[in-house]
Amino acid sequence: MYQAPLHISRRRALFGSAAGFAVSGLLLWRLLPLDEESPGGTITFSTGTPTGVYQKYGELLRSALGKDMPRLDVKLLNSDGSQENVRRVATGQADFTVAAADAVATYMLQDKPGADLLRSCARLYDDYVHLVVPHTSSVRSVADLRGKRVAVGPTGSGVRLIADHVLEAVGLDPTKDVEPLADGISTMPEKLRNNEIDAFFWSGGLPTSAVLKLSDSYGIRLVPIGSDLIEKLHEQGGASRYYRAAVMPADAYPEAQLGSSVQTVAVANLLVTREDADARLTEEITRTVIDHRDSIGGVVHAAQLVDLRTAIYTDPLQLHEGARRYYRSVKP
Numbered sequence: 060m061y062q063a064p065l066h067i068s069r070r071r072a073l074f075g076s077a078a079g080f081a082v083s084g085l086l087l088w089r090l091l092p093l094d095e096e097s098p099g100g101t102i103t104f105s106t107g108t109p110t111g112v113y114q115k116y117g118e119l120l121r122s123a124l125g126k127d128m129p130r131l132d133v134k135l136l137n138s139d140g141s142q143e144n145v146r147r148v149a150t151g152q153a154d155f156t157v158a159a160a161d162a163v164a165t166y167m168l169q170d171k172p173g174a175d176l177l178r179s180c181a182r183l184y185d186d187y188v189h190l191v192v193p194h195t196s197s198v199r200s201v202a203d204l205r206g207k208r209v210a211v212g213p214t215g216s217g218v219r220l221i222a223d224h225v226l227e228a229v230g231l232d233p234t235k236d237v238e239p240l241a242d243g244i245s246t247m248p249e250k251l252r253n254n255e256i257d258a259f260f261w262s263g264g265l266p267t268s269a270v271l272k273l274s275d276s277y278g279i280r281l282v283p284i285g286s287d288l289i290e291k292l293h294e295q296g297g298a299s300r301y302y303r304a305a306v307m308p309a310d311a312y313p314e315a316q317l318g319s320s321v322q323t324v325a326v327a328n329l330l331v332t333r334e335d336a337d338a339r340l341t342e343e344i345t346r347t348v349i350d351h352r353d354s355i356g357g358v359v360h361a362a363q364l365v366d367l368r369t370a371i372y373t374d375p376l377q378l379h380e381g382a383r384r385y386y387r388s389v390k391p
Contacts, residue, residue, distance in 0.1 A: 098340040099130030105144045105153035106135050108243045112186075112264035113140070113157050116359050123351035128343060139243065141217030142166070148331050149173030155336075155344065159186050159217045159262070159326045161224075164298035164375045173333070179373035180330040180345045180382040184361035187307055188221055188324045189261040189270060191315075193251065194278030198258055201284060202229045210242040210250065210259035217326075218243075222260035224299050225284060225324065228291040248273040258282070262326070264361030265311045274315040281307065281315055283322045292324070301326050301375075329373050341381025349385075 104121065107113025114137065121133040136153060138144050141162035147153040149166065150173050167174045192198045198207065204226070211233065212218035219241075223233040233239055240256060247259040248269055261267060273279060286304040293300055305325035309318050330348060332341060349367055356363030371378060371386055378386070 097128040097130060098337070098343055099128070101132040101134060102154040102340075103134045103136055103152075105138050105147045105156040107138055107140050107144070107157075108245050109137060110245050110269040111140070111243075112267055112359055112361065113138075113144075115268070116157060116183075116264075116355065116362060119355040119358055119362075120348065120351070123347050123355060124344065127347045127350070131340075139213040139215035140219075142220060143215035145177070145331065146171065146215070148333060149177055151333070155180075155330065155332050157183060157328050158331050159221075159328055160301040160375065161298040161326050162217045162220055163329060163331065164301060165220060167375060168297055176334045177376055178332055178334050178336075178379035178382075179376035180332060180341060180379055181348050181365065181370040182373050183328040183330055183348075183370075184264055184364045185305065185325040185327055186217065186262045187265055187305060187311075188225065188284055189263070189267070189307075190258060190282040190284060190323075191247075191251065191261065191270060191273075191279050192258045192282055194280050194315075196257065196280065198282055200229075200282065201225055201288070202231070203282075204258060205231060205236050207237055207257040208240060208255070209237045210240045210247045210256050211237075212260065212262075213241050213243050216243060218260055218262040220298070221262050221302070221324070221326065224292060224295060224302070225260070225288065227295065228288050244269045248277075251279070252277050264328075264359060265307065266360065270315075271312055274312045279315045281312065281321045281323075284324050285322050288324065329376060331376065332379055334379065336379065336381070338379070338381035338384065341379045342385045343381075345382045345385040349389075 104117050106117035117135045124131055124133055141158040144156035144158045145162050145166045148156050198204060211222040226233045242250060244261055250256045251259060289304045292302045302324050305323055307321040307323050309316050309320045352362055352365040
């Protein structure tokens with residue numbers, strides 16, 4: 060296992076150079092003595108909304124890291140979602156995060172600060188696009204949202220990004236042809252129940268607890284997003300090429316789906332860090348992600364889909380060197 064040479068300064072052992080540390084000066088990382096068995100100190104992990112899958116995944120990963128690296132303190136930081144998560148890591152406000160590939164690609168295509176420093180540890184699980192309406196709604200397709208009050212997520216969220224792309228793919232202007240509301244998953248369900256909105260978009264792992272809870276107590280439907288939209292999404296170019304056709308299994312939300320699967324759009328999630336993150340730490344975090352996928356997946360079911368064979372496919376990001384070391388060490 061990699062051990063940083065003792066003559067390297069503590070800052071350099073983490074970031075690779077003094078300049079890298081300066082850029083990441085806001086991070087909470089503090090290296091402890093290098094001769095200890097496992098990495099120690101404090102890192103910040105940007106998650107998501109309190110009731111979303113990113114937050115639950117972050118909590119479970121923190122617990123797993125506590126078992127594997129007991130001297131490592133993981134601070135969780137709530138966020139509006141993927142777009143904010145990417146920005147935080149790129150600009151040194153967080154050390155690690157989970158973000159959807161389309162949000163990462165958008166940040167890179169716009170050449171925003173720190174975009175060239177972004178790296179990935181693993182491809183995780185897919186986010187599925189949910190279009191949720193009351194059971195009695197007349198909305199049967201995305202095109203039927205014209206003139207409706209639609210919650211599309213906060214500005215910094217991944218759901219806002221994908222909702223805009225899906226609406227545009229059916230010829231709707233997200234700012235003019237629907238009445239967009241910037242609610243997140245913490246307020247969307249209650250607003251739908253109270254008839255304050257007609258529909259909401261959500262992009263998350265299956266099942267998302269807030270949607271499941273709503274479906275158990277209020278009549279909702281999941282509107283299909285047909286595979287015919289994928290070609291139109293890909294024609295948009297850019298980050299939209301990361302969307303793929305998917306099927307929500309019938310048992311994701313039993314009360315809402317009544318035994319039927321639902322066609323939709325999916326996008327991969329990536330575990331994201333920076334090039335200047337410590338290679339040994341990153342190697343061990345990647346190891347924990349893979350080793351604990353079943354225990355984490357017992358709660359966040361989507362995490363069961365983290366697969367060693369596909370985890371290395373982290374397009375549009377390169378693998379971090381520490382992650383490369385891990386995958387080489389377990390290669391048959």
